Amino acid sequence: MVLLAEDDPAIADPLSRALQREGYEVEVVADGPSALEATAEQRVDLLVLDLGLPGMDGLEVCRRLRASGTELPVLMLTARTDEVDFVVGLDAGADDYVAKPFRLAELLARIRALLRRRVPEVLESGGIRMDLGARLVTVDGREVQLANKEFELLRVLMTRAGQVVSRDEILAEVWNDLESKTSKTLDMHMSWLRRKLAIATEDAGGKQADGERKIATVRGVGFRFNAE
Structure with a gap:
């Protein structure tokens, strides 16, 4: 509360x-x-x-x-x-x-x-596991190397899996600077994150498209992590 x-x-x-x-x-x-x-x-x-x-x-x-x-x-x-x-x-x-x-x-x-x-030290949803303390991300057991901002983006979205997180909220939490950071910056890092998740999903025997769909764009609002 x-x-x-x-x-x-x-x-x-x-x-x-x-x-x-x-x-x-x-x-x-x-x-x-x-x-x-x-x-x-x-x-x-x-x-x-x-x-x-x-x-x-x-x-x-x-x-x-x-x-x-x-x-x-x-x-x-x-x-x-x-x-x-x-x-x-x-x-x-x-x-x-x-x-x-x-x-x-x-x-x-x-x-x-x-x-x-x-929040629990470990977040797990949709085959993706985040160990926040160790800063370790795995997809179906395979480690994914994420840069710092990519890790923080994924943490924000997985903490609120299934919910839409607005662009302003993500910028404020990940960069803590709404004045100098723009949606273009966010889109660039989000694209890198999606690509890495897609590749990791494919390496684990799934379909690359499934990995890309883990993070959905909600036009005009923000992004949502799909738990399923």
Whole structure:
């Protein structure tokens, strides 16, 4: 469950809906004491924490959580952009820090990155196996050599197998830089990844076309990893 501690409905409502569309269970609270109470009473996988909460600010909430010994991932949101505030937030125990206004795709990518620590070390679907710790990919038992970005692309898609992942979300999570990276960059790396999976599928006794179809293009939206 993702706990969203944000007192501004103009931010909390659309962000909550976006998280629910991603498949997360979401609870929204609007003040610091309620955030602390919710983390104590429920199983929370991630806390998205506004710095300027009423009742108790985000820094104090974070400090109290860390003092209690919890390792709950905390993503802090703030309208402040001063580097000192950024450092203070991290010193208080936040795992990541996003300044408002933020791009939704980038924020969702940061959230997935923090939740990844709870993702199994091995992803397996459709004959493809990813050992995230060893950074090893096999197709029907045969190892596939992937470059770093190709590996990350496959990880993003397999983590959400069967779901469409938008181009902006992939760019934000794999390159973490929406300004300098373009869809052309993404298409180029995706083409290389598809080709390597196709060759590996053929080497394993399957049809190259089957390997190419593992990753489907959803026109105008993004890509989907086909689990079957």
